Amino acid sequence: MTRRALLGFLALPLLLAACGPKGSYKDVPPEELYRALALGAVVVDVRTPGEFAQGHVPGAINLPVEEVARWADQIPKDKPVYLYCHSGNRSRRAAEYLARKGYTNLYNVVGGVLAIERAGYPLVR
Template sequence: MNLPVEEVARWGDRIPKERPVYLYCRSGNRSRKAAEYLARKGYTNLYNVEGGVLAIARAGYPLVR
């Protein structure tokens, strides 16, 4: 599921809590906030890409749109 951070509160409850949730954004800030919100809602299997897509690019990994 690909959601803008402002939609997480509205759609987050549709994500099963037992499934892993991977969060990322451009810089890692919005995905961190989304992860914090989901953690407060009881999600425990959360993975935030620290530094976001920019960190992935800096590490030399190819990005595909």
């Protein structure tokens, strides 16, 4: 294989990735989540139903990250969507998945419920 052919072959995955949907998400603190609640943002708790029942953000819907492939297409693309979990790890994974599907209006709450409680924001119990 010539050097030129090899370079072309190696560049193919990058080219294919560039052709796919381009999404993104932003990491935000709990303060931004609670400001967005007042503006009608969609809030998704990606924890398990048991964790959700122990306390969740007012108005949040429970869509476990383990089932993200099933519910991803139900999330609106025309509204801000805030994702959170216990510590921010599962919600980041959900945000990355949705971003790969072309979502751009995504926000991951850094620190999740732990940060929300530490900041003194209310949870529904």
